[in-house]
Amino acid sequence: MTNTSVSIKDLSLNFGAVSVLRNLNLDIRDGEFLVLLGSSGCGKSTLLNCIAGLLEISEGQIFIKDRNVTWEEPKDRGIGMVFQSYALYPQMSVEKNLSFGLKVAKLPQADIDKRIARAAEILQIQPLLKRKPAELSGGQRQRVAIGRALVRDVDVFLFDEPLSNLDAKLRSELRVEIKRLHQSLKNTMIYVTHDQIEAMTLADRIAIMKNGVIQQLDSPDTIYNAPRNLFVAGFIGSPSMNFLRGEVAASDTGPIFVSDTVRFSLDGYRAGEALQPGRKAVLGVRPEHIAVNGETAELHEAVVDIEEPMGADNLLWLKYAGQTISVRVNGARRFAPGAKVRLGFDPSLASLFDAETELRI
DSSP states (O other), rough: TTTTTEEEEEEEETTTTTTEEEEEEEEEEETTTEEEETTTTHHHHHHHHHHHHHOOOEEEEEEEEEEEESSGGGGGOOOOEEOOOOOTTTTSSSSHHHHHHHHHHHHHHHHHHHHHHHHHHHTTGGGHHHGGGSSSOHHHHHHHHHHHTTTTTTSSEEEEEOOOOOOTTHHHHHHHHHHHHHHHHHOEEEESSOOHHHHHOOOOOEEEETTTTTEEEEEEEHHHHHHHHHHHHHSSSOOOOOOEEEEEOTTTTTEEEETTTEEOOOOOOOHHHHOTOOOEEEOOOGGGGGSSOOOOOOOEEEEEEEEOSSSSSSEEEEEEEEEEEEEEEEOOOOOOOTEEEEEOOOOGGOOETTTTBBOOO
């Protein structure tokens, strides 16, 4: 278990007859920022609560810093937790909120003062120490909640959707601060979110979950550019990847993908196995990887349905091959609804999945 901060072995959790987490294994490296990402009900917060000791697991073991903490109380696990709700004591000042847990643990006052001063400096909340929670903004309250975990001086920090109650601008600002906090502290952080942007910008690695099972565990770049299965490909990205159903076929120039009346060359696609002719498949291409009226080897005609100007770029919704696809173009380029355009893409940027198993080919 060298360089492993948190290790989860064969963990299962059942609520009565309902299986919530199933035979889950996960090793989190020392100092890593790991994000648990998924839609509501996928088991990400449940897994975090199991690590924290707030839920009793049905099977398996949990190790923190090589120590088996499966049956230990939350306070004895060496963790600091930040919840979605700030959960601050309203009658106490910020300083007293930060010191409360340390006083209960009977730490010397000098040690408490030193820890509070350090946390306040890192989170830039020194001017707020004498205020009560009612006098703080949402972002300031969440900083205090993070500070309360920070003063515990622990090895592992757990974040349960800490930014979801904030507005978009505050979320963006605090996201940067959390990333800066990790770079400065270099502690292990496990962060739960349903927000893709938070996951992509914060994580060293992302674990994408569905129905209590980790679908893919990898770096943000790998998950985005080489999704392991159809679910991950469709989940990551906004708007999501465009999909065409068809099959692999042979041609004089090499393997091609055929869907109804359209054919695409797969020359340059990095397949993990041989592309067998006749194999039913799904071709996926991200909106920004499709060129409009560009110089590409193959061009296919489409019709503009809707244009969504978004500032730096524009999103086009096009009618193509009997379905609607999305394409991202530079914001300076404008297209009128009904305009005919020519599309092309680089096969090396595409994804190909087996239609039956839904796994990447």
